[in-house]
Amino acid sequence: MQRMVVGRLVRKKALFSASTSRAFKSFNTIAPSLLDLDLPDIWTSNPTETTNHHLPFLRNGAASDQFAAVIDGKSIADEIRSGIAGEVRRMKHSIGKVPGLAVILVGQRRDSQTYVRNKIKACGEVGITSMLEELSDDCGEDKVHNAVLKFNDNPSVHGILVQLPLPQHMDEEKILNAVSLQKDVDGFHPLNIGNLAMRGREPLFIPCTPKGCIELLVRSGVEIMGKRAVVIGRSNIVGLPISLLLQRHHATVTLLHAFTKSPEEITREADIVVSAVGVANLVRGSWLKPGAVVIDVGTNPVEDCNSEHGYRLVGDVCYDEAVKVVSTITPVPGGVGPMTIAMLLGNTLDSAKRTYRFG
Amino acid sequence: MQRMVVGRLVRKKALFSASTSRAFKSFNTIAPSLLDLDLPDIWTSNPTETTNHHLPFLRNGAASDQFAAVIDGKSIADEIRSGIAGEVRRMKHSIGKVPGLAVILVGQRRDSQTYVRNKIKACGEVGITSMLEELSDDCGEDKVHNAVLKFNDNPSVHGILVQLPLPQHMDEEKILNAVSLQKDVDGFHPLNIGNLAMRGREPLFIPCTPKGCIELLVRSGVEIMGKRAVVIGRSNIVGLPISLLLQRHHATVTLLHAFTKSPEEITREADIVVSAVGVANLVRGSWLKPGAVVIDVGTNPVEDCNSEHGYRLVGDVCYDEAVKVVSTITPVPGGVGPMTIAMLLGNTLDSAKRTYRFG
Numbered sequence: 001m002q003r004m005v006v007g008r009l010v011r012k013k014a015l016f017s018a019s020t021s022r023a024f025k026s027f028n029t030i031a032p033s034l035l036d037l038d039l040p041d042i043w044t045s046n047p048t049e050t051t052n053h054h055l056p057f058l059r060n061g062a063a064s065d066q067f068a069a070v071i072d073g074k075s076i077a078d079e080i081r082s083g084i085a086g087e088v089r090r091m092k093h094s095i096g097k098v099p100g101l102a103v104i105l106v107g108q109r110r111d112s113q114t115y116v117r118n119k120i121k122a123c124g125e126v127g128i129t130s131m132l133e134e135l136s137d138d139c140g141e142d143k144v145h146n147a148v149l150k151f152n153d154n155p156s157v158h159g160i161l162v163q164l165p166l167p168q169h170m171d172e173e174k175i176l177n178a179v180s181l182q183k184d185v186d187g188f189h190p191l192n193i194g195n196l197a198m199r200g201r202e203p204l205f206i207p208c209t210p211k212g213c214i215e216l217l218v219r220s221g222v223e224i225m226g227k228r229a230v231v232i233g234r235s236n237i238v239g240l241p242i243s244l245l246l247q248r249h250h251a252t253v254t255l256l257h258a259f260t261k262s263p264e265e266i267t268r269e270a271d272i273v274v275s276a277v278g279v280a281n282l283v284r285g286s287w288l289k290p291g292a293v294v295i296d297v298g299t300n301p302v303e304d305c306n307s308e309h310g311y312r313l314v315g316d317v318c319y320d321e322a323v324k325v326v327s328t329i330t331p332v333p334g335g336v337g338p339m340t341i342a343m344l345l346g347n348t349l350d351s352a353k354r355t356y357r358f359g
Numbered sequence: 360m361q362r363m364v365v366g367r368l369v370r371k372k373a374l375f376s377a378s379t380s381r382a383f384k385s386f387n388t389i390a391p392s393l394l395d396l397d398l399p400d401i402w403t404s405n406p407t408e409t410t411n412h413h414l415p416f417l418r419n420g421a422a423s424d425q426f427a428a429v430i431d432g433k434s435i436a437d438e439i440r441s442g443i444a445g446e447v448r449r450m451k452h453s454i455g456k457v458p459g460l461a462v463i464l465v466g467q468r469r470d471s472q473t474y475v476r477n478k479i480k481a482c483g484e485v486g487i488t489s490m491l492e493e494l495s496d497d498c499g500e501d502k503v504h505n506a507v508l509k510f511n512d513n514p515s516v517h518g519i520l521v522q523l524p525l526p527q528h529m530d531e532e533k534i535l536n537a538v539s540l541q542k543d544v545d546g547f548h549p550l551n552i553g554n555l556a557m558r559g560r561e562p563l564f565i566p567c568t569p570k571g572c573i574e575l576l577v578r579s580g581v582e583i584m585g586k587r588a589v590v591i592g593r594s595n596i597v598g599l600p601i602s603l604l605l606q607r608h609h610a611t612v613t614l615l616h617a618f619t620k621s622p623e624e625i626t627r628e629a630d631i632v633v634s635a636v637g638v639a640n641l642v643r644g645s646w647l648k649p650g651a652v653v654i655d656v657g658t659n660p661v662e663d664c665n666s667e668h669g670y671r672l673v674g675d676v677c678y679d680e681a682v683k684v685v686s687t688i689t690p691v692p693g694g695v696g697p698m699t700i701a702m703l704l705g706n707t708l709d710s711a712k713r714t715y716r717f718g
Contacts, residue, residue: 040617043637043638190554191549191550192553194555194556198595234606236558252616257400259400278402282402
């Protein structure tokens, strides 16, 4: 294939250390703030200069003979949670306050009940107060709305989480819009998403799962700037915000969805692949470029008669195939999942710090 | 090159005609509303089925021997403006009201003065009332802020436009944030951008230039769904929102910026290329796939001693080269430019209709 290179890209040195006065340094994450990431785009056309086509990977060479490095999301999340616990103690000791998270759970979905239980348990472990409002499936929308308003007004609540999905008869958008922006620790409010997308802006909260994915990449030493990233799946809560976030980190991002033709060809061009579709084993080994980095957000139950509960969890990526091709991969479970809860705790801590102006 | 196809994409029929109750039908544009565009993403994995690799183009074959179809933006914009003028007359006749646009111009920049003059002239031609607040370069930020608040409170103003760029000593974000969401006809407010990005949401206003680009594509019979689109440049006012908008139209979008490696290779994979960088002739013929569709947003002055003013305007795309390769292209000037003003008039009309509940 003929490759012509006629574009020269001039880069300014990344000023990651130069914090602006507006940039808010998040809890003990190590990813730089979005405002600190903003760099001028300087394009020039220069037909004589060439650039390198082949990007450096964490590990190169005869990739099919070796196994990928596996990112231990649980251990990274544990480290972050331990840092959060320390900050909560320091806050309690200094000003006599602790962060508070309110969770609204509507209905009896087993998976939602499990998620909520895990979140509340995690709060307890780091010293964050949690409040749970359980409502029945057939309660009126106004009851959920009122629960949101009550927590909006409660000064000891710094984060409000409406467990999704809500029952079908409820207007999810309307209820989520009622959550105070200052307490939207999920980061799903469109104003937060707009500020996530726009250069020069910073959302009050970055959605937890996307924030966790970036943290895994940064802590694993994966360079994002200038890399080709493919995000598979465009949900409002994972795929879309992770694509926006990778863009703010200066990756060249392609967002794939179910109307994409030949997703396997496009994915094969990516240095970083994030899959958040919810289809077991959608992404095969043949979809992946040797040496790529894979972040698998999918958590899909598949039948397994050898397992205690009759099923086990697998990701969107066919792990056994991928591990022979890529340089780095997150496992399912134990990859992105634990990071989501850690980021939720961190966002709640950040919110309380902002409220009490506690640095 | 080996191409393996292991993903089958199930598509639901586009329900473009099925308008939802929330979807707002814009003035006489023909692009469907964003909510009407929302379709479920249904992914399945099926290793046996194959898909077509080569997408249909408007024109195919020995592309280098034939010239591209040139999209006449001026004539399309004239048609839209004539429709807007008819709607404004109907509104005046029915309820005795006309739309009003307020423009705030700070400083003496020649280009800004020209843009503002053109916008005000265009308002007059379709019967929209315009108000101009001119402030000096060295006026305080509070003066600009107060001008915004004054127009926010003025019931005969339905759109407020702060001509950018503002003088460097002013906080652009703060001033733009002060513009009432209901009058943000530029669509630059982060809440509008968030709603533009998120499935199931609809912004009050779609930014004018991106909206004009989509309208040119749709009116030229270019199918967007399932096509690979590359947007070159990621400004908050053009590149970023056009990438979000193309995604809502189900293109597979890659957003390129100055940190992208080998932009020419990525661009060469695109069926639709939108360039909004502001570098004359950045995109060469060799960057383009035969049969691609090119929307050139760039408007760059280059020296030309044969021209009356000593310069002429060219796009980001090297037109003479591109026209031999692609199937369809917008010229500069006379392509996207006239559409931007037409969309501004349309957004102002929509805003007035919304205010007066005039259908």
